[in-house]
Amino acid sequence: MAEAGLDATIDGVGNVIGRSRNPGSALLIGSHSDTQPTGGWLDGAMGVIYALEIARSLGEDGETRALAVDVASWIDEEGAYFSFLGSKSFCAEPMPDAWAQVTGRDGRSLAEAIAAAEFAGRAPARLDPARHIGYLEAHIEQGGRLEAAGKRIGVVTNIVGIRNFIIAFKGAQNHAGTTPMPLRRDAGAALIDLAYAIRARFAELAGADTVWTIGHIELHPGAPSIIPGRAEMVLQFRDPAESRLDLLEATLHSLVAAANAAGHIEIAFAAAKDGVAATAMDGELQRHLGIAAEAHAPGGWMLMPSGAGHDAQILARHVPSAMLFVPSIGGISHDFAEDTAEDDVVLGCQVLATACVSILRELARTAPAGRRV
Numbered sequence: 001m002a003e004a005g006l007d008a009t010i011d012g013v014g015n016v017i018g019r020s021r022n023p024g025s026a027l028l029i030g031s032h033s034d035t036q037p038t039g040g041w042l043d044g045a046m047g048v049i050y051a052l053e054i055a056r057s058l059g060e061d062g063e064t065r066a067l068a069v070d071v072a073s074w075i076d077e078e079g080a081y082f083s084f085l086g087s088k089s090f091c092a093e094p095m096p097d098a099w100a101q102v103t104g105r106d107g108r109s110l111a112e113a114i115a116a117a118e119f120a121g122r123a124p125a126r127l128d129p130a131r132h133i134g135y136l137e138a139h140i141e142q143g144g145r146l147e148a149a150g151k152r153i154g155v156v157t158n159i160v161g162i163r164n165f166i167i168a169f170k171g172a173q174n175h176a177g178t179t180p181m182p183l184r185r186d187a188g189a190a191l192i193d194l195a196y197a198i199r200a201r202f203a204e205l206a207g208a209d210t211v212w213t214i215g216h217i218e219l220h221p222g223a224p225s226i227i228p229g230r231a232e233m234v235l236q237f238r239d240p241a242e243s244r245l246d247l248l249e250a251t252l253h254s255l256v257a258a259a260n261a262a263g264h265i266e267i268a269f270a271a272a273k274d275g276v277a278a279t280a281m282d283g284e285l286q287r288h289l290g291i292a293a294e295a296h297a298p299g300g301w302m303l304m305p306s307g308a309g310h311d312a313q314i315l316a317r318h319v320p321s322a323m324l325f326v327p328s329i330g331g332i333s334h335d336f337a338e339d340t341a342e343d344d345v346v347l348g349c350q351v352l353a354t355a356c357v358s359i360l361r362e363l364a365r366t367a368p369a370g371r372r373v
């Protein structure tokens, strides 16, 4: 970062921020540099390197040298302690209760990890509303839509909202050989019936970008000769529109109510705390990204939602934000096999750089420093 002409700091949670020495309005560009266990090499890191490369190359060109690009490498996007730790801290969002005592997989608390890294006592880096006029983040797609469509660039319209529900079934545990079928209160059978009803009904209500998953099921006590007395499943659904998430949640309510009314198994459900709201990307920044994509790859780009969460959804609550995707080969991510064609890695950075310049130039023409795009 220093070689690229940036003033680099590591803040009190571990965010690495490179601030341009140019005064006036700045674009913030970045992503995260943490990863998943056995994750790939591009998830997050590519977007940080794009930001660094854009800051470096604009600084080397006399035409763009006066433009200000600040670079961010967010800590813990993936949630080793909790998701979006770095970007939430940067935006001064409220932290969960006792946030510093949250423990990672090694049993160490976040406070201990920060102290061990010698970041304790450093000031948190913060979004500067008088300086940062927008946030751009590039990322691999982590899915197969671009590849399937034969496109090389995705301009993100929305980041999907996510809702998780824990659904609990209470019946009566009993002997699987001596209890006749009409006398059973089988919590496992009730779970399967409801799971099937959800699949059928959600398929009727789904939009093109709706996904839903029953990712976890437990039958208690879980033995071949015991009728399950209790059962539990976790249902997750995602969609770019809060209105459709509301519809799916209302549908879940009515399916559970109908199952409770019809059967003799008690079914209760609760929303898990880790849901996130759907987030729209800034329309004006999307327009700049689309023009830049068309210039570098005519006809080779498309608008699309993001099915994964990203730091941009946190930044978007505070400053106009937008995202650009490049294709993931085979749609693979969160795996060592994750990769992107080298030409596409280069193209994505060129598109982001062109958009960055046009955003900063347009702003200089039309708005005083400090005004939001």
Ligand SMILES: [Zn+2]
Binding pocket: 032, 043, 044, 077, 139
């Ligand atoms: Zn990521």
